[in-house]
Amino acid sequence: MEELVKEYLSKGKRIDGRSFKDYRPIEIKHSIISKAEGSAFVNLGGTKVIAGIKLDIGEPFPDTPNEGILIVNAEFTPLSSPEVEPGPPGEDAIELARIVDRVIRESQAIELEKLFIEEGKVWIVYVDLSILDMRGNLLDASTLAAVKALLSTQIPKYENGKIVRGEYISKLPVVYKPVSVTIGKYNGNLILDLSKEEEEVVDVKLAIGVRDDDKIVAMQKQGIGTLTFKDVENALDLAIEKSKELRRLL
Amino acid sequence: MKKANIELIVNGRRIDGRLPEETREIRMSIGEIENADGSARVSFGKTEAIVAVYGPRPLFPKFLQESNVGLVRVIYSMAPFSVDERKNPAPDRRSIEISKVTKEALSSAIFLEDFPKAVVDVYENIIQADGSTRVTAINAASLALASAGIPMKDLVAACSVGKVGNTLIIDLNGKEDNYSESDMAIAMMPSKGLITLLQMDGRLTKEEVLELLKKGEETCKKIYEIQKKTLLERFKAEKMEEE
Numbered sequence: 001m002e003e004l005v006k007e008y009l010s011k012g013k014r015i016d017g018r019s020f021k022d023y024r025p026i027e028i029k030h031s032i033i034s035k036a037e038g039s040a041f042v043n044l045g046g047t048k049v050i051a052g053i054k055l056d057i058g059e060p061f062p063d064t065p066n067e068g069i070l071i072v073n074a075e076f077t078p079l080s081s082p083e084v085e086p087g088p089p090g091e092d093a094i095e096l097a098r099i100v101d102r103v104i105r106e107s108q109a110i111e112l113e114k115l116f117i118e119e120g121k122v123w124i125v126y127v128d129l130s131i132l133d134m135r136g137n138l139l140d141a142s143t144l145a146a147v148k149a150l151l152s153t154q155i156p157k158y159e160n161g162k163i164v165r166g167e168y169i170s171k172l173p174v175v176y177k178p179v180s181v182t183i184g185k186y187n188g189n190l191i192l193d194l195s196k197e198e199e200e201v202v203d204v205k206l207a208i209g210v211r212d213d214d215k216i217v218a219m220q221k222q223g224i225g226t227l228t229f230k231d232v233e234n235a236l237d238l239a240i241e242k243s244k245e246l247r248r249l250l
Numbered sequence: 251m252k253k254a255n256i257e258l259i260v261n262g263r264r265i266d267g268r269l270p271e272e273t274r275e276i277r278m279s280i281g282e283i284e285n286a287d288g289s290a291r292v293s294f295g296k297t298e299a300i301v302a303v304y305g306p307r308p309l310f311p312k313f314l315q316e317s318n319v320g321l322v323r324v325i326y327s328m329a330p331f332s333v334d335e336r337k338n339p340a341p342d343r344r345s346i347e348i349s350k351v352t353k354e355a356l357s358s359a360i361f362l363e364d365f366p367k368a369v370v371d372v373y374e375n376i377i378q379a380d381g382s383t384r385v386t387a388i389n390a391a392s393l394a395l396a397s398a399g400i401p402m403k404d405l406v407a408a409c410s411v412g413k414v415g416n417t418l419i420i421d422l423n424g425k426e427d428n429y430s431e432s433d434m435a436i437a438m439m440p441s442k443g444l445i446t447l448l449q450m451d452g453r454l455t456k457e458e459v460l461e462l463l464k465k466g467e468e469t470c471k472k473i474y475e476i477q478k479k480t481l482l483e484r485f486k487a488e489k490m491e492e493e
Contacts, residue, residue: 091350094343106432106451204358206448216459219434219450224357226444229463236456 005197009186016195021238023193028144028249030152038153038172042145045195046135051145052128053153053172057163060122068115068122072101074129074142081134097129099180099220100142103209106217107178110150114173117158125153125172136196139207140246143180148250150174178217179246181239182207185227190234192242206235210243258414258426266295266423273409273421273469278389278480280397288398290480292390294421296380301390303398305370320365324353326387328376348384355408355437355447356391361401370400381427382410388437388447393477397484405481406446407474408437411466413454418462420469432458436466440474443467 008015018024024045033039038053060067074097078086089097104110104127115123127149129142154168184191184202194202204225209218216236221227227235258265268274274295283289286302293299309315326348330336341349356372372395374387385408392406410422412433419426422433432452438445450459 091346094346095350098343098347102451106453108453211453214456215453216456217451217453219448219459220351221445221448222351222354224354226358226439226442226446227448228443229445229467232445232448232463233460236459240456 001197002201005201009189009191009198009201012189014191015197020189020191021242023242023246024195026144026246026249028148030148037156038149038151040145040148040152042141042148044137044141044144045193046133047137047141048131048133049138049141049145050130050132051142051149052130053149054126054128055153055156055163056124056126057117057121057158058124059120060116064112066116066122067112068110069124070101070105070110070112070127071124072097072104072127072129072146074100074131076131076134079133080131084134093131095220095222096139096142099139099207099209099218100127100129100146102218103143103178103180104146104150107176107209107211107215109147109174109176109178109211111173111175123155125150134196136194136199137182139182140180140193143178143209144246144250147177147179151177151250176212177247177250178209178211179243179250180207180209180218181242181246183235183238185225185231190231190238192238206232208235208239210239212247214240214243256425256429258429259417264419264423265425270417270419271465273472274423276473276476278393278476280393280480280484286394286398288394288396288400290390290393290397292386292393294382294386295423296378297376297383297386297423298378299374299376299383299387299390301372301374301387301394303370303372303391303394303400305398306365306368306400307371309367309369315367318366319362320367321369322353322357322360322362322372323369324349324356324372324374324391326352326374326376326384328379328383332376332379351447351449352384352388352391355388356395356406358444358446359392359403359406359439360395361403364401370395370398379424381422381424382435384408385410385435385437389473389477393480396481404439404441405474405477406437407440407470407477408435408447409466409469409473410435411462411469413452413458413462418458418465420465434459434462434466436463436470438467438470440471
């Protein structure tokens with residue numbers, strides 16, 4: 001399989017017939033978990049992710065006393081691949097969660113200052129990503145799921161110091177739709193939306209977070225391998241172009 | 251992003267008196283950890299890292315071994331006393347992520363096929379933190395690997411760059427790290443022009459990203475010269491001892 005994937009990529013082709021710039025089909029559903037304050041399901045060419053949002057009340061960080069808190073976590077469930085063992089998140093799951101966190105946080109997509117309740121009390125927005133099936137490009141699927149879930153999130157009623165679950169007062173203030181575009185490099189060529197088989201042969205990946213106004217909000221090189229400065233420039237152009245297409249799905 | 255309650259640039263000078271494109275004082279030395287196969291200490295101003303390299307050595311348990319390449323493991327950790335509020339020494343999510351991207355940054359520059367089935371362990375200890383700790387540790391790790399005789403394609407030089415207000419700056423200190431509009435960590439093999447680590451967050455236009463990359467490349471090249479000088483002096487000293 002590995003040799004076949006390499007042979008195709010060397011000829012400028014992919015085994016599933018896509019061009020280097022094509023994403024696989026993307027299916028997005030939202031509000032699929034009624035117990036959660038917000039949720040979404042993404043199927044990106046077989047990679048399946050559920051994002052669930054839970055809201056809770058807690059103490060703000062000392063250096064941002066008037067702002068709500070965002071916490072992103074990712075679990076690679078043992079359902080998702082024969083290589084995943086049950087247990088606490090490994091370095092890949094931690095990296096994934098931290099990149100999704102930065103794409104959302106640095107884009108300032110959530111107006112955290114509107115999540116202030118009273119002195120010493122703010123809303124905590126928990127974004128939990130459950131990876132159900134790993135068929136490549138987990139990051140882009142996870143970012144889509146997280147942002148779609150946030151867009152569907154409602155803030156529960158808060159009365160006499162308690163959250164009234166199931167009753168809502170307003171939507172979560174989300175003002176941008178950031179997306180991530182992960183680009184693989186093979187033999188000097190840049191390739192989008194890598195399948196699992198392609199991820200195993202590419203030299204290196206570069207993940208780029210892009211906001212609605214084309215601002216770059218996060219970048220991360222992933223894997224052993226190198227990038228030239230020209231690679232990064234070309235990847236930025238590709239990411240900005242492709243981000244518009246992905247954002248239309250949200 | 252936290253909002254700065256302090257001005258990070260006043261009259262063209264940064265809070266520690268530097269110009270936007272000025273690094274802090276850089277110090278490098280090699281060979282402090284006598285037990286290690288290679289070691290180095292690097293500081294950028296108050297940020298200081300000590301790194302030791304052990305290996306190549308046999309990798310156990312055996313199922314971790316790769317038949318045709320060697321493995322590099324990296325542990326980045328901050329000493330409990332390295333920051334204002336004591337840091338719990340257990341690895342946190344940030345340290346785990348930094349260890350991962352550092353492992354990838356260093357592995358990209360090492361001839362892994364030269365030591366199949368074996369492992370090279372890189373232990374990074376931040377003894378004092380004032381911003382740009384991961385890149386300071388990478389500069390030290392690269393020196394430690396070279397002094398341990400690990401076959402490398404080039405040294406890896408690393409630096410941080412960022413944007414405060416409308417000014418692009420290099421070598422961010424702790425406050426700038428916390429309150430900047432944007433910051434980027436870059437590691438590269440300077441003689442080859444190849445990037446081995448790239449992380450960025452904030453809000454930048456594509457043009458600003460490219461400009462920061464250029465400043466990062468220039469800064470890495472300066473750091474590379476200091477690394478080479480440090481290695482050369484070390485080996486001259488060793489040679490004189492032998493004679």
